Amino acid sequence: MRHIFRWLVRLTSAAIVLAVAATGLAYYLASHSLPDYTRSVAVEGLTADVEIVRDNSNVPHIxxxxxxxxxxxxxxxxxxxxxxxxxLLRRTAQGQLSEIFGTRTVETDTLLRRLDIYNLARASVEAQDARTRDALEAYAAGVNARIDEINRRSLGRGAPEFFLFDAALAPWQPADSIALIKLMALQLSGHLSEEVLRARTSLALEDADRLADILPDVPGEGIAALPDYASLAPGARRHAMAGGDGSGDFLWPVPARGLAGASNAWAAAPDRSAGGGTLLAGDPHLGFTAPSIWYLARMQLSSGGVIGGTIPGIPAIMVGRSETLGWSITSSYLDDQDLHLEELNPDNPQEYRTPDGWKAFRTRRSIVKINDAAPITLTLRWTENGPVLPGSSFDLGTITPEGHVMSLSWTALSSSDTSMSAAIALMHAPDVDAALEASELYIAPSQNLTVIDDGRIAMKVIGAMPARDPRHQSRGRLPAPGWIAENRWQGRLPYADNPEFVAPEGGIVGNTNNKVIDRPFPNHMSYAWGDSQRIMRWQAMMQGRAVHTRDSFIEAQLDTVSPAARTLLPLIGADLWFTGEAAPEGTPERRRQRALELLADWNGEMNEHLPEPLIYAAWLRALQDRLIRDDLGPLAGEFDHVEPLFIERVFRDVDGAAAWCDVRQSAAEETCTDTARQALDDALVWIDETFGTALESLRWGDAHEATHDHPVLGEVPLLRYFVNIRQSTSGGDFTLQRGRTAGRGPQPFLNVHGAGYRGVYDFGDPDSSVFIISTGQSGHFLSRHYDDLGQLWRRGEYIPMSLDPELARAASVGVTRLTAE
Structure with missing residues (x-):
């Protein structure tokens, strides 16, 4: 026995030694790829030396x-x-993820191949102006100089992830940067999904009034009645089939509904500014990742210094300011995507119907290489309307009649996309007029550009606006027969037709993804908008002051009061407040009464430290599910975020919308008060099972953690504790400090989408301008700059945004000098 014990001790000791050695080796290899910011490097491709000063937040000043x-x-x-x-972004755009990750990313690669984004980007290189081509080539040379340095000096392959995944690293090309803009367009476009959902819901609900309830139009001038989808697509079945798109695929690049794009931006003219200069606040919203998609940088150009947020892979300051101009962007919600039903020739499925008869698909074969599996050969098909998408994507199979396929028209599918030229020109623009003129080159994704110079403010929708025929059968709201000429795009509207607001009389301009303009079809912008709630709070905060300051703009940017909560709680609780008989402690009735007491005294602030936001959010989530589940069946799962306009229509009984409160399958006739009470009980049961604590001890921030997760390593045991950045946060779906919730899964209130970048620019005192990103500058999880800005971001703090070289050099973390070989 003693002999066995001795050997067990030896084996255990050996295992510990090996584990320590393996950990040490892993750390050595990973840390070897940490960049040294204080050194001189001789590189090819320079015409003169470059000095890169990294300030104490690791922002490079070039x-x-x-x-x-x-x-x-x-x-x-x-x-x-x-x-x-x-x-990773480049491989996504190229449809080459499966070469690394195997079968987990086949659906993602298949979609990107069918959209043909990368080939369109390659073709678009020649469409750029000379200055932009020069910038693209120089940027690519800079990337490749670093890759060459890594290879020559054995710098740990450049990042720890390269040790875990055997990914060949090809030189960077100008087309790669254009492809990333197109990939961003895919991640910011949601009208395709809206069309599919509207079609599916139309098939499930035969009453047009109920369709208007669950997919409401933002208040404003109404539109003419539309046909239901069954009349446009004979053979489509009236049912509510559960979907099965690729949204669960690893690294799926298409956002879930409601996460396609958001953002805030607002500006004040000098007469509305206490400092006498223009003001601009901007915070573009995207899905959270670690590291953030944003990277802060400053460049010294011939036109002067420019500083702000960049996206790695794209050689441009996407949001920021120069010495004379400031700009930010928000998702415009322009309807720039249309689905078309394409009828197959029953005698030859290689042909589809056009207004002029049958025509052969344009086809090309594409091979998807898969790690540890046989390659897949795809046959890519295009019609005159655009690429053909498979029924397995976007739930298209649930709405495509037999003998048909679905094609996509989309402004981003351009082989002469000059959006990059617009971005480069914007950095050089000296004033508002030049900025708006430069943006005519911008194609996709459509954005609202908010811009200021030292005396004027403006906002303009930029991006190509499709021209539709006034006789379009669905007005772009539903997939329409592609063989009918009136349903096809008629080119692009003139840039002058893009809505613009220059030097407004009130001295304030802004956007929260709200309805920008109400023009009749076909010169409209959209029927689906990203916000109907935040705009109300923004208006109150802007008009609540005669003049604004940098700090008042920051206050609005960080505001966490929910106008939706203030509107909806009095409606759904109208017959519940302070009612009911006395109930003993520990009973469901007593717990319901306590929850109502807390909510009655709450001002709607979605503060991370309060219990009320969690009770409210759980109640509204349970309420919407009870209202729609019996009518929509499995399709109800697609409505995973509360729609305030729907709840308000139901409880105000607009056009008979209170009918949703009655459960059709039950013999009793339920009222909206019954449904609200039952939903509150549902919510309290869920809260008790999930958090198991007294209502007063709940914290919204425990449920509303910001999920800056590593897109590849974020679910790997042990490693996830090093690479994921989780932060308790305030805000919610309908606050100006927007923290869009996941909507699904066991943690539906996780904060998954929000302002990864915030900036406030004051041209009355430019060096007082500030900005921040949600993680850190480095993508290396062993770097102290991996998450150092994240805690500042969480607390609503910022770092200086200065073009003063001496401020950058003060307490810098390093100076890199690139010298020409």
């Missing part, structure tokens, strides 16, 4: 004598800090 060398420097610093992220 100083050189030419624009070309400045873009070279930007490519170099992006590759220093975010090489893995850049490679």
């Amino acid at each position: 100083f050189t004598r030419s624009d070309r060398d400045a873009f070279f420097g930007l490519g170099y610093v992006h590759a220093q800090d975010r090489l893995w992220q850049m490679m």
Whole structure:
């Protein structure tokens, strides 16, 4: 026995030693790829030396004598800090993820191949102006200089992830950067999904009034009645089939409904500014990741200094300011996607119907290579309306009649996309007029550009606006027969038709993804908008002051009061407040009464430390599910976020909307008060099972954690504790400090989508301008700059946004000098 014990001790000791050695080796290999920010590097491709000063927040300030060398420097610093992220985004756009991740990403690769984004990007390189092509080539040279340095000096392959995944790292090309803009367009476009959902819901609900309830139009001038989808697509079945799109696929690039894009931006003219200069606040919203999609940088161009938020892989300051101009962007919700039903020739399925008869599909074969599996050969097909998408994507199979396929028209599917040229020109624009003129080149994704110079403010919708025929059968709201000429796009509307607001009389302009303009079809912008609630709070905060300051703009940017909560709680609780008989402690009735007492005294602030936001959110979620589940069946799961306009219509009984409160399958006739009470009980049971604590001890922030998760390593045991960044946060779906919830799964209130970048620019005192991102500058999880800005972001703090070189050099974390070989 003693002999066995001795050997067990020896084996255990050996295992511990091996584990420690393996951990040490892993750390050594991973840490070897940490960039050294204080050194000189001789590189090819420069015309003069480049100095890169990293301030104490690790924001690189790039100083050189030419624009070309400045873009070279930007490519170099992006590759220093975010090489893995850049490679992953490029492979996504190329449809080549499966070469690394195997079968888990086949659906993702298949979709990107069918959209043909990368080939369209390659074709678009020649469409750029000379200055932009020069910037793209210089940027690519900078990225490649860093890759070459990694290979020559054995710098840990550039990032720890490259040790875990055997990914060949091809040189960066100008087309790669254009492809990333197109990939961003895919991640910011939601009208395709809206069309599919409206079609599916139309098939499930035969009453047009009920369809108007659950998919309401933002209040404003109404539109003419539309046909239901069954009349447009004979053979489509009236049912509520559960969907099965690729949204569960690993690294699926298409956002879930409600997460396609958001953002806030507002500006004040000098006469509405206490400092006498223009003001601009902007916070674009995207899905959270670790690291953030945003990367802060400053460049010295021939036109002057420019500083703000970049996206690694794209050589442009996407949001930020120069010495004379400030700009930010918000999702415009322009309807820039249309689905078309394409009828197959019953005698030859390789042909489809057009207004002029049958025509052969344009086809091409594409091979998807798969790690540890046989390759797949796809046959890509295009019609005159656009690429053909499979029924397995976007739930298209649930609405496509037999003998038909679905094609997509989308402004981003352009082979002469000059959006990159617009981004480069914007950085050089000296004033508002030049900025608006430069943005005519912008194609997709459509955005609201809010811009200021030292004396004027403006907002304009930028991006190509499809021209539709006034006789379009569905007005772009539903998939329509592609063989009918009136349903096809008629080109692009003139840029002058894009809505714009220049030097408004009130001195304030802004956007929260709300309805921008109400023009009749076909010159409208959209029937689906991203916000009907935040705009009300924004209006109150802007008009509540005669003049604004940088700090008042920050206050609005960080505001967490929910106008939806203030509107809906008095409606759904109208017959429940302070009613009911006395109930003993520990009973469901007593718990319901206590919840109502808390909510009655609450002001609607979605503060992370309060219990009321969690009770409210759980109640509204349970209420909407009770209202729609019996009518929509499995389709109810697609409505995973509360729609305030729907709840308000039901409880105000607009056009008979109170009918949703009655459960059709039950013999009794339920009232809206009954449903509200039952939903509150449902919510309290869920809260008790999930959090198991007294109502007063609940914290909204425990449920509303911001999920800055690593897109690849975030679910790997043990590693996830190092690579994921989780933060308790305030805000919610309908607050100006927006923290969009997941909507699904066991943790439906996780904060998954919000302001990864915030900036406030004050041209009355430019060096007092501030900005922040939600994680850190580095994509290396062993770097102290991986999450150092995240806690500032969570607390609503910012870092200075200055173009003063001496401020950058003060307490810098390093200076890199690139010298020409």
